[in-house]
Amino acid sequence: MKKLPLLFWIALSLGILFRFVFLSTTPPSLSHDEVAIGYNAYSILKTGRDEFGTSFPILFRSFDDYKLPGLVYATAPSVGIFGLNELGVRFPSALLGVIAVIAVYGISLAFLPPKKAALIMLLFAVAPWPINFSRQAFETSGSVTFFLLGVWSLLLFRKRPKILFISALCFVLSLYFYYSVRLIIPFVLLVFAVIERKYLMKHIVISSASLLLGGLLLFPLLSVMFSPEGLSRVGIVSVVHDPAYADRKEAFAIQAAQTTNPVFRLLYNRRIALGLTILENYTDNLGAKYIFLNGTGKTGLLHAIELPFFYIGIIVLFFLKSRYKWIAVAWLLAAPLPGAFSTDQPNSLRFLPAAPVFSLLSGLGALAALDALKNNALLKRIAIRLFFFLLCFSVILFSYHYFFYMPRLRAIRFAEGQKELASYLTEVSHAYDRVYVTGYFWRPYIFQLFWQAYDPASYQQGGTLGAFGPYVFTAAAWDKEGIRMSDADFDPKTLVTKNDRALFILAEPEYNIHEDKFNAVATMGGRLQKNVFIAATVKP
Numbered sequence: 001m002k003k004l005p006l007l008f009w010i011a012l013s014l015g016i017l018f019r020f021v022f023l024s025t026t027p028p029s030l031s032h033d034e035v036a037i038g039y040n041a042y043s044i045l046k047t048g049r050d051e052f053g054t055s056f057p058i059l060f061r062s063f064d065d066y067k068l069p070g071l072v073y074a075t076a077p078s079v080g081i082f083g084l085n086e087l088g089v090r091f092p093s094a095l096l097g098v099i100a101v102i103a104v105y106g107i108s109l110a111f112l113p114p115k116k117a118a119l120i121m122l123l124f125a126v127a128p129w130p131i132n133f134s135r136q137a138f139e140t141s142g143s144v145t146f147f148l149l150g151v152w153s154l155l156l157f158r159k160r161p162k163i164l165f166i167s168a169l170c171f172v173l174s175l176y177f178y179y180s181v182r183l184i185i186p187f188v189l190l191v192f193a194v195i196e197r198k199y200l201m202k203h204i205v206i207s208s209a210s211l212l213l214g215g216l217l218l219f220p221l222l223s224v225m226f227s228p229e230g231l232s233r234v235g236i237v238s239v240v241h242d243p244a245y246a247d248r249k250e251a252f253a254i255q256a257a258q259t260t261n262p263v264f265r266l267l268y269n270r271r272i273a274l275g276l277t278i279l280e281n282y283t284d285n286l287g288a289k290y291i292f293l294n295g296t297g298k299t300g301l302l303h304a305i306e307l308p309f310f311y312i313g314i315i316v317l318f319f320l321k322s323r324y325k326w327i328a329v330a331w332l333l334a335a336p337l338p339g340a341f342s343t344d345q346p347n348s349l350r351f352l353p354a355a356p357v358f359s360l361l362s363g364l365g366a367l368a369a370l371d372a373l374k375n376n377a378l379l380k381r382i383a384i385r386l387f388f389f390l391l392c393f394s395v396i397l398f399s400y401h402y403f404f405y406m407p408r409l410r411a412i413r414f415a416e417g418q419k420e421l422a423s424y425l426t427e428v429s430h431a432y433d434r435v436y437v438t439g440y441f442w443r444p445y446i447f448q449l450f451w452q453a454y455d456p457a458s459y460q461q462g463g464t465l466g467a468f469g470p471y472v473f474t475a476a477a478w479d480k481e482g483i484r485m486s487d488a489d490f491d492p493k494t495l496v497t498k499n500d501r502a503l504f505i506l507a508e509p510e511y512n513i514h515e516d517k518f519n520a521v522a523t524m525g526g527r528l529q530k531n532v533f534i535a536a537t538v539k540p
Contacts, residue, residue: 007118008105015101015125019094019134024086027136028407028528029414032442034137035450036062038089041075043456051449053460058224063443065236066229068221070177071139084453089137096145097134101125103148104356110155110324111360112367120363126395128402129301129348129355140352143178146170147185148356151331154192155324161203168214176221179234180338180350187334191326242343245277282340285351291358295348298401302358303394305387309365316364331357408528415447417532420524421505422451424535429470432503436495438485438533439476440507448473485510492517492538504536511536 030038040050040060049055050072051062059066074092082088104124108117124130133141153167171189174181193200200207224230239245249270256268284290288307295301302310317325317332335354339345366387373380407414418441425448429435437444445465448454459468466473466482475482484490485506492514496502504518511518511534518536525532 005115005118007122011118011122011125015098018131019097023090023094026403026407027414028411029416029526030086030089031414034089036446037072037075037137038079039450040072041079042084045076045080047456049460058220059229066233068139068176070142093134093137093141096142100145100148103152106152111320111322116367120360123363124356124359127302127359128296128299128398132296133352139178140349143174143181144353146174147181147353158199161206164206164210165213168210172214172217181353183337184334184353187330188327191330195323237342239278239341239343242277245274248273248277278340281345282336285336285339285346290346299398301348305390305394306362310362312365312368313361316368328357411529416526416529417524418447419451420526421533422448424524426452432501434472435470435503436472436474437505438507438510439474440510443476444473488513496538506534508534
């Protein structure tokens with residue numbers, strides 16, 4: 001094995017640092033999706049069934065969003081080792097994020113020598129975009145990592161033909177984690193097949209066998225992806241539910257009704273409206289402001305210093321001598337497609353598979369700019385130092401926003417206080433016949449299951465989304481039925497008989513509405529957000 005360049009070790013160290021440091025406390029708390037993944041992993045580990053009692057499911061029902069299974073099963077051993085806590089849930093994503101950093105280096109070697117490939121690796125290691133998703137339990141992180149490993153394996157095919165089996169395995173695993181890559185993998189494989197058609201024919205047995213292996217491994221997922229449950233997830237985020245499409249379709253209908261011109265009547269139809277919305281969503285994900293300024297909130301998907309080099313890199317990519325540049329081109333063009341066909345755009349989550357190729361472009365542009373100065377050694381040294389100084393400054397700025405500013409700003413969105421509430425209820429719930437828990441912030445049942453490490457077998461036998469043990473969970477904001485403690489006319493006395501011992505857990509805004517009806521007995525909050533929940537009993 002050739003000696004790895006120093007920049008490789010620097011990039012790897014930074015990749016590990018940014019994905020693992022303060023992992024249990026930043027983001028400040030586990031989100032609803034994270035606790036859902038964590039508890040279902042715990043349930044699988046303890047009983048071989050999900051929270052609903054389904055044995056080793058391929059789709060996890062969860063919040064009726066039918067999550068893909070990859071991250072849940074990857075989290076099960078982590079929860080077994082570290083426990084049902086922040087580290088147990090987030091460790092798999094962080095580890096997969098580090099593996100992705102290494103894979104980016106491997107892929108870059110197909111285009112550049114080791115030292116230059118290490119620069120691409122460094123840019124990816126410190127990019128805000130992949131750091132953000134590697135620090136939370138997001139299915140897309142695992143999907144991108146296995147996609148990268150699949151691409152890396154393809155690029156090694158000529159040297160090791162049998163590695164095609166590994167590539168097939170990795171691509172299939174990426175599909176078991178998240179949906180986005182299924183619109184990218186076919187384009188990458190098609191371009192690869194065209195480039196390597198002679199070698200694929202030369203190794204037709206390996207090629208056919210790896211294709212068969214991929215099909216067999218993918219079959220269980222395909223069998224449920226087109227079921228009503230599998231299609232429901234696609235339907236939830238489909239572009240047909242995009243408000244921009246609805247507005248455009250309505251405007252086109254009005255225009256069509258006001259004209260007698262048959263050409264205009266043909267143009268002003270819902271299919272054209274849908275096509276324009278898809279195109280708009282596609283381009284929104286490629287906007288410079290989104291990529292370099294606000295794609296991750298207060299910072300861009302990439303660092304602002306990369307902006308000129310990114311666009312230079314696009315030009316450089318087409319002039320590379322490597323035949324594999326067309327795989328990168330296909331990857332780049334296909335990456336916005338998941339966002340184009342879904343609502344809520346631009347969307348950094350569904351667009352995440354583009355992150356590695358974006359870092360490749362930035363690196364190619366930076367290297368080309370330095371090569372332009374090769375005849376002036378002094379100016380080149382100054383440029384290198386200036387580039388790394390500005391990159392370090394940008395990384396420090398991002399670190400401040402991510403580790404200090406953002407947690408305080410978004411503590412409630414990250415379910416701050418739920419852990420403390422569970423700890424409080426564990427201590428006092430035995431003293432009450434019923435405990436009514438607010439659904440003001442999300443579905444409360446999953447937080448109590450997770451943070452109390454409630455026995456999965458017991459929950460599967462007698463628990464529901466609305467109640468288990470002494471707990472009754474009130475309606476979430478979007479529920480059509482259930483107890484709503486946020487309503488002005490809510491009367492807690494209708495839920496309590498004379499001899500009942502009942503405790504109510506209200507969100508602070510709910511308590512403020514009904515303060516005259518309750519006696520507060522305790523307040524709970526998190527490390528950054530105080531007084532999130534108020535425990536109260538009904539006034540006589």
